[in-house]
Every structure is written in C-alpha cells, then in structure tokens.
Amino acid sequence: MDTKEVMDCFINPNKSSILFLLQQKKTCTAKEIMELKPDIPQATLYRTLKQLTKVGIIKVVAERKVRAVVEKTYALNETFGPDVQTIITENNGAGYLQLFHSFMMSLLSEFKSYAERETIDILHDGSGFSASPIYVNEAELQELAIKMNELIRPYQTRSENSEVNQKLHTMAVIFTPPEE
Template identity: 50%
Template sequence: MEVSMKEIMDCIVNPVKSQIILSIQKEGECTAKDLLSSLNDIPQATLYRTLNRLVDSGILDIVAENKVRAVTEKVYALNKSFLNVNQSIIEQNDGEAYFKLFTNFIMLLMKEFQNYAEKPSINIAKDVSGFSAVPVYATGEEMLEIGNKFKEIIAPYQTRNTAIKEQNMRILATIITPPNDK
C-alpha cells in the first residue's frame, strides 16, 4: 500500500504518532505491549486507537500475529514506502513537505534536550552532550562522500553491545543546510 503525503505529514505533526513511529523504527518490530512499556506517557486506549489508524492509513504493517493465551498479539513494523518518505519528498521536490519534515525533526530533538535538561541532576560534560555547527566548503559530490564516510564511522555504534554496561542510546543528529548564496 502506497502511503499518501497527507498521511505522512499527519504523522510528522502528531506527537503520539511520531513517538510510536520512532519507537517502531528504532526496534524494527514491536507489539502494543512493547510500545506501552516504552511509551508510558501514552494511555493504552490512545495507543491502540492510534495503532489501528496507522495500520488503516498504510503507515504500519502487521508483520506477524502471535497467539498469547486467548488473545492474538499483533506485531507492527513500518511500511516500506513510509521508510522511504525522505526519498519520496526529494523526488517530488516538495519544499513545503520537506520543511514540515525538518520542523518535526527539530521539534523531536528539542523534546529530547528538554527531557534531559529537566532531569533533577545532569552533568553535561560527563553525559557527553553537546551540539555544534561547522562551515564546510564542498561540492554536492563531496557532501555525499562525507555522508558515506560518516555512515561508515557510526555503523559499529548503531547496535548495542550488551557486553558493555556503560553503553547508552544517544541521538546523533546531522543537518546539512542548503548552499548559502552569500
């Protein structure tokens, strides 16, 4: 099922849908029970209602159904076409959709920082938190090369090594701005 741009934008601006989608994207596949334990600020009825809407709209697929006692537990995954939303926006060259996608990206990062900053005891240096911006002079081809090298560097760190207790999941975000004409 092809996902409409309207459905994609709705997911981007809806905080409950965004949280569900990010959790499923992170895990690959999730049950409602998995989501309830990781998204404890979403009421159960809201979660189930939203999951049904995401399946109906084609954002989520039910990839398995497990019989657990007398109940059938559904396993959810993101629809392949939804996973390619960035590519779809690029192909359509849709500036408005691209800006909305970027805005949601920034809002989610801001929420992560807010959650961290509101903790009763933080240690910015010890927690290795930070952000920076660096000017880069490069062609489009060179930017792709930089991106590929960056992917190579972080690939080993994108899955948890259970032997290392100190490893914590962090969000490493990148933003490449369009060329500055000045």
C-alpha cells in the same frame, strides 16, 4: 498516501512517541508499547496503532493467538514514503520535509540512546553539534560537498592499522535551503 495525514503522524505526540519507540526497538507488540509508554491510554494506543497501520507508516510483521485474541507485532514500514528522486524531480516540498523529518528522527534516536546511558562523558565521547552560516553560490556549494565527502571518506571504514579504540560515530552535515 495523503501528505497531511502523514505529517500529522510526526506532529501528534502519541503517534511520534510510538514511531520513535519502534525506531529504537525495531518491533513491539501493543502490550510492550503500553509497558514502555504508560502515559498513552490503552484505547488511544490501539486507535493510534490502527491509524499508523492504515496510513502505512507502520506494518504488522507478526501475529500470534493469545487466548481469545490475536496479538500483533508492529514495526516501521521500510517502504514508507515517496521515492527520493521523485521528490526532487517534482519539487515536492511536503515529501522533502517528510524525508528531512525521518533524517532528524534517526539523529534524535542516536542522541537519545546516548543521553540515556548510565555513564556518559560529553566532553570526551566525541559528540557535539553546531551550525555555521556560509555564503556560497550553487557551484561553490557543490564543490564544498565534494571536498567534505573526500575528506571523510578515509574515516568511513575501520582502519586496519588504527588503534583498537576506534568507535563508530555518525557525522551529519546539513545544508539548509538558502534564505530569501
């Protein structure tokens, strides 16, 4: 799988729009995508679906005959992308960027779903984001990550003795590579 071709899928607005939709809906036919994304011309949609399938980012999960044509149902390919350990071992920058992009797409999907609800309460729903500069060496960064993991561990499962109104949130912590 060519990394440049894969990155194009995330940069191209039509391709990324289709990927985002498939991430939300899990599966869609071309007809469903056309209804949900009317701004993508039909010919462009079919060409894009073919390219995304060829690259291996999406896959056909079902086919059914509708009159004289075969209707395909598409989904994201869960096996898409290089192995994380291989990326780390090989110091594969393009693969690392691809993993980060997938991570960010997942977070963006959650924020988009939240923002599209009919009623939201940003102040009281427990949502937000921030960035804080920190100065650490490698050992301190590892220590910080371990302490944060220990701190959140009790909150990763629903408490049996807790109030009924516990809601699932996703907490994302990002340590960027160090500045030079």
